[in-house]
Amino acid sequence: MSYGSTHVLHGIDLDIRRGEIFALLGPNGAGKTTTVEILEGFRRRSGGEVAVLGTDPAHGDDAWRGRIGLVLQSWRDHRRWRVAELLTHFALYYPAPRDPAGLLALVGLTEQADQQVDRLSGGQRRRLDVALAIIGRPELLFLDEPTTGFDPEARRDFHDLVERLARDEGVTILLTTHDLAEAERLADRIAVLVNGRIRAGGTPAELARRAAAQAEVRWTAPDGSSRRERTEDPSQLVWELHQETGGPVADLEVRRPTLEDTYLHMVHQGEGTGAGAGSADGRGGADGHTALDGPAVPDGEKSA
Numbered sequence: 001m002s003y004g005s006t007h008v009l010h011g012i013d014l015d016i017r018r019g020e021i022f023a024l025l026g027p028n029g030a031g032k033t034t035t036v037e038i039l040e041g042f043r044r045r046s047g048g049e050v051a052v053l054g055t056d057p058a059h060g061d062d063a064w065r066g067r068i069g070l071v072l073q074s075w076r077d078h079r080r081w082r083v084a085e086l087l088t089h090f091a092l093y094y095p096a097p098r099d100p101a102g103l104l105a106l107v108g109l110t111e112q113a114d115q116q117v118d119r120l121s122g123g124q125r126r127r128l129d130v131a132l133a134i135i136g137r138p139e140l141l142f143l144d145e146p147t148t149g150f151d152p153e154a155r156r157d158f159h160d161l162v163e164r165l166a167r168d169e170g171v172t173i174l175l176t177t178h179d180l181a182e183a184e185r186l187a188d189r190i191a192v193l194v195n196g197r198i199r200a201g202g203t204p205a206e207l208a209r210r211a212a213a214q215a216e217v218r219w220t221a222p223d224g225s226s227r228r229e230r231t232e233d234p235s236q237l238v239w240e241l242h243q244e245t246g247g248p249v250a251d252l253e254v255r256r257p258t259l260e261d262t263y264l265h266m267v268h269q270g271e272g273t274g275a276g277a278g279s280a281d282g283r284g285g286a287d288g289h290t291a292l293d294g295p296a297v298p299d300g301e302k303s304a
């Protein structure tokens, strides 16, 4: 995807399965919204192939659109409508809509049913966006940074709702977020997008395992110098150090990077170089490695 001469997406390769929650994770400006808008049929791509529910979104008709629900990043229409009125009105567009009252209860807006849309708080407005997106019982739901502005309780309720939609109703969900914890909590699979390229992909557990594959061991040598070494078998290294020193190893510390350390490292590296394109199944990378196979601790913490 290019805007004029600016390339914003490079070789994105995504395969999202029916019924899964898929998170597109990445920092501001990574290309998440652009990707999602291409999939939704709102933005015409510059090249490549896309099929959403078997249809090229550039040629999606009303029947295709009726199978999809959208929660956009910002959506500020219908300010003077009352909440329940708006839902009842939107329900008319679909062949088998949800019951508006039940839907209000589902998203926690029953008390606001008669309130005007422009009087809702940011979080309540977001809940209404979700209600509007699912009123037509979509097979596929796009959620573009859905929990921005939510307080912790609203965030938890929203996560429960997303899980219910996926697990109980089989809705396929594509979620964009820059919140690693949100992606970890909700997603069956995650693709990390940095600078328009997929830097890594897999289940949250796979990413965490790859992130934690190498531990960093720090200690103070008998000559007083600070030492660090990275290893997949810290116990072996510590045993050897103990033998060499002939006693306790001074200032010994063993640290495994968290998924967050690795994500931040990946973002930092990707924004610096723009290198490392790959696919969402974790195989990617020009050299056959994803960034998660690479240095597992932030640069600032590495030393000889």
Ligand SMILES: Nc1ncnc2c1ncn2[C@@H]1O[C@H](COP(=O)(O)OP(=O)(O)OP(=O)(O)O)[C@@H](O)[C@H]1O
Residues within 6 Å of the ligand: 003, 006, 008, 026, 027, 028, 029, 030, 031, 032, 033, 034, 035, 178
């Ligand atoms: N209409 C446009 N014309 C030119 N450049 C654009 C346009 N829309 C987006 N961009 C650029 O494309 C890149 C990707 O933007 P995009 O909105 O897809 O990122 P994002 O990952 O969704 O970011 P955020 O988390 O901030 O919402 C950015 O560098 C942005 O400035």
